[in-house]
Amino acid sequence: MFKKTDAQPPEKLTGIELSEIPETSVGPKAIKSALSHIQKETGMARGISLLKKMNQKDGFDCPGCAWPDPDEKRAFLAEYCENGAKAIAEEATKNLITPLFFSTYSVEKLGKLSDYELGKKGRITNPMYLPEGSQYYKEITWQEAFKIVADELNSLNSPDEAIFYTSGRTSNEAAFLYQLFVRQFGTNNLPDCSNMCHESSGVALTETLGIGKGSVTLDDFNHADLVMVIGQNPGTNHPRMLSALSETKKNGGKIISINPLPEVGLKNFTDPQKPLQWFGKGQDITDLFLQVKINGDVALLKIILKLMKEREEKNPGSVFNHQFINEKTNGIEKLLDDLDTYTIAYLLPQTGLKLSEIEKAVDLIVNNKNIIICWAMGLTQHKNAVDNIRELVNILLLKGSIGKKGAGTCPVRGHSNVQGDRTMGIWEKPKHEFLDALENEFNFKAPRKHGYDVVNAIEAMYDKKAKVFFGMGGNFISATPDTEYTAKALRNCNLTVHVSTKLNRSHLVHGKKALILPCLGRSEQDFQVSGEQFVSVENSMGVVHSSKGHLKPCSEKLLSEVTIVAGVAKTTLKHSSVNWVELVSNYDLIRDKIEATIPGFENYNERVRQKGGFYLPNNARDNNFTPTTTGKANFSINKPSEIELEDNQYLMMTIRTHDQYNTTIYGLNDRYRGVLNERRVIFMNKEDMAKEGLEKLDLVNIYSHFKDEVRIVSGFLVVPYDIPKQCTATYFPEANALVPIKSKADISNTPTSKTVIVTVKKVKK
Numbered sequence: 001m002f003k004k005t006d007a008q009p010p011e012k013l014t015g016i017e018l019s020e021i022p023e024t025s026v027g028p029k030a031i032k033s034a035l036s037h038i039q040k041e042t043g044m045a046r047g048i049s050l051l052k053k054m055n056q057k058d059g060f061d062c063p064g065c066a067w068p069d070p071d072e073k074r075a076f077l078a079e080y081c082e083n084g085a086k087a088i089a090e091e092a093t094k095n096l097i098t099p100l101f102f103s104t105y106s107v108e109k110l111g112k113l114s115d116y117e118l119g120k121k122g123r124i125t126n127p128m129y130l131p132e133g134s135q136y137y138k139e140i141t142w143q144e145a146f147k148i149v150a151d152e153l154n155s156l157n158s159p160d161e162a163i164f165y166t167s168g169r170t171s172n173e174a175a176f177l178y179q180l181f182v183r184q185f186g187t188n189n190l191p192d193c194s195n196m197c198h199e200s201s202g203v204a205l206t207e208t209l210g211i212g213k214g215s216v217t218l219d220d221f222n223h224a225d226l227v228m229v230i231g232q233n234p235g236t237n238h239p240r241m242l243s244a245l246s247e248t249k250k251n252g253g254k255i256i257s258i259n260p261l262p263e264v265g266l267k268n269f270t271d272p273q274k275p276l277q278w279f280g281k282g283q284d285i286t287d288l289f290l291q292v293k294i295n296g297d298v299a300l301l302k303i304i305l306k307l308m309k310e311r312e313e314k315n316p317g318s319v320f321n322h323q324f325i326n327e328k329t330n331g332i333e334k335l336l337d338d339l340d341t342y343t344i345a346y347l348l349p350q351t352g353l354k355l356s357e358i359e360k361a362v363d364l365i366v367n368n369k370n371i372i373i374c375w376a377m378g379l380t381q382h383k384n385a386v387d388n389i390r391e392l393v394n395i396l397l398l399k400g401s402i403g404k405k406g407a408g409t410c411p412v413r414g415h416s417n418v419q420g421d422r423t424m425g426i427w428e429k430p431k432h433e434f435l436d437a438l439e440n441e442f443n444f445k446a447p448r449k450h451g452y453d454v455v456n457a458i459e460a461m462y463d464k465k466a467k468v469f470f471g472m473g474g475n476f477i478s479a480t481p482d483t484e485y486t487a488k489a490l491r492n493c494n495l496t497v498h499v500s501t502k503l504n505r506s507h508l509v510h511g512k513k514a515l516i517l518p519c520l521g522r523s524e525q526d527f528q529v530s531g532e533q534f535v536s537v538e539n540s541m542g543v544v545h546s547s548k549g550h551l552k553p554c555s556e557k558l559l560s561e562v563t564i565v566a567g568v569a570k571t572t573l574k575h576s577s578v579n580w581v582e583l584v585s586n587y588d589l590i591r592d593k594i595e596a597t598i599p600g601f602e603n604y605n606e607r608v609r610q611k612g613g614f615y616l617p618n619n620a621r622d623n624n625f626t627p628t629t630t631g632k633a634n635f636s637i638n639k640p641s642e643i644e645l646e647d648n649q650y651l652m653m654t655i656r657t658h659d660q661y662n663t664t665i666y667g668l669n670d671r672y673r674g675v676l677n678e679r680r681v682i683f684m685n686k687e688d689m690a691k692e693g694l695e696k697l698d699l700v701n702i703y704s705h706f707k708d709e710v711r712i713v714s715g716f717l718v719v720p721y722d723i724p725k726q727c728t729a730t731y732f733p734e735a736n737a738l739v740p741i742k743s744k745a746d747i748s749n750t751p752t753s754k755t756v757i758v759t760v761k762k763v764k765k
């Protein structure tokens, strides 16, 4: 079966330039880049006044990633990074998309633009409707929009024929009302972007430690002896994390980074807040870099465990923390026996590393007590992703390096409130206790059948089992795998609805009818009947804090996420026990309901007004593992990758550029990797290129192979890069069309965007 995509942007190259890969990250170049985006999008004066409020205790939360802000003092001038500035520049852009724009440009015409070009069109100012068979969106009133949604939902044979997706920017208050509406409507079809990113982390951590979240705080980085960063590129995706790693180093800590790519952000850091250092050689971050092959993580971690065991056996008590193991854990015998079933000779080739390199890592692990392990998509988007994360937990448990200062787990979340949304109940597999609490508080019968996650939702729409798609933020078609398949699924729907701030491809790959419901941005003021409102979010470390807009909305026709959800709910639900209008009038009332139904939010309205917010309970942080099935922290048995490649096959991982945040493309440069002004590239190892008879910047088609299926994306440029043999990398969303919908992680069902088997063929000129 051969699948040629058509949902992708036209195959036009934008004029690539290859530049030197910089020796250091951040520094004055980051400031220059941030300010140029601000200048272009918002204007300098307006932009600077905005930036002064971002991530400040009385300001608004950066709509970028979920890296925490310091509990104590915030940087006066800049408590944000280059990519945070880009994120807010995009949101506060002066470019506006009015009804006139939509009456001028047809969906088909707009579909020919790239994701970058679409995003640069600006903020959508009015609710827009695309009638069946039409090519032009037209302006509509909010009431008419809510009625169209209500009529379509109420015409379904079952509530399970509707999909309610959430992207991680949605605030706690909006997310709580959204799940409440969806459950009163009668379904648990609440897929979210977590399904595609840290779902594997949630599964592994809940099983081993009793909580699906990380255990460390930001302050722990100041007390760590060793930080391991695996499958994560903080320099681009969580840039302020570099400041935390810089503090770890200054306090004598060591850093191991494990990644197929030698990312500049983990190599050297120039602190933008210290001008005197700008022209020095910067601060080296990584002490030991292990350039592991794609999906070689379990094999590497298992070799580390085997060598730790070997040293422990030679000198009992020198490696393992027996007190912690005896008191707090379960299952060590099975782990140690399982380690003996593998030989290093079998595991080592999967890593692409020399044993001597790995032994250096074991030295650092053995000789240090307080160890933090950080990770991101490089571990979570593989078939054995859950194994990856459980295996690193095994290392921490053997060392007793969790539940104490300077030690623990640190899955770094992508979206600013993705963790908060899950805490609010945005999950297709809700816990019974939570549904019981909702029923008690709101006097209704909650659906108990688990709903669709992202992959299952796409399959349900493709098979016409689901007929309505409602997206709370995000850019579903560009964020999801198997672009052609997902496009067909969305086009099968009777109605697709997107609550958005800016134009994106999901507005153009639509159902028979489509709606765009433009909402306020995080930086915009939100007035309701009782006055100005603030919302709240939860960062990667489980800190819940307020976020209050600062700017006058770019259009008076915008509504807040909370108001939109309440409007749809009130119009759709004939017999709801909820006073939606009252809850919208004052968000304190929503927080009262959250306090009444979700543990850890006692005195919510009081504590969220404390400067910096409050920490949610975290049993692993408190060295208490009783919530697990055994009442203890669980060692686990994990499987290395079983992928075997033909000689002409490569493993492909999709990655972001430095000018991108998820599917939002700020610019066309990836300056930390020396690729400028082009996104249709494939990074290849020089020896592999020679084997394929490929030269630098040769034009190729890329084919992915999954069972008997072949998918193709055409017109990519080959970029020689320092990447292990038989490993390649491309950018998403351009390469998402190669990720098969049925290629998923075991247990978590996360698409395997980091392990796609591909072949590459030169395009004959």
Ligand code: SF4
Pocket: 062, 063, 064, 065, 066, 067, 079, 080, 081, 082, 083, 084, 085, 087, 237, 238, 239, 240, 241
């Ligand atoms: S590190 Fe993340 S949250 Fe912080 S400013 Fe940068 S993008 Fe925003």
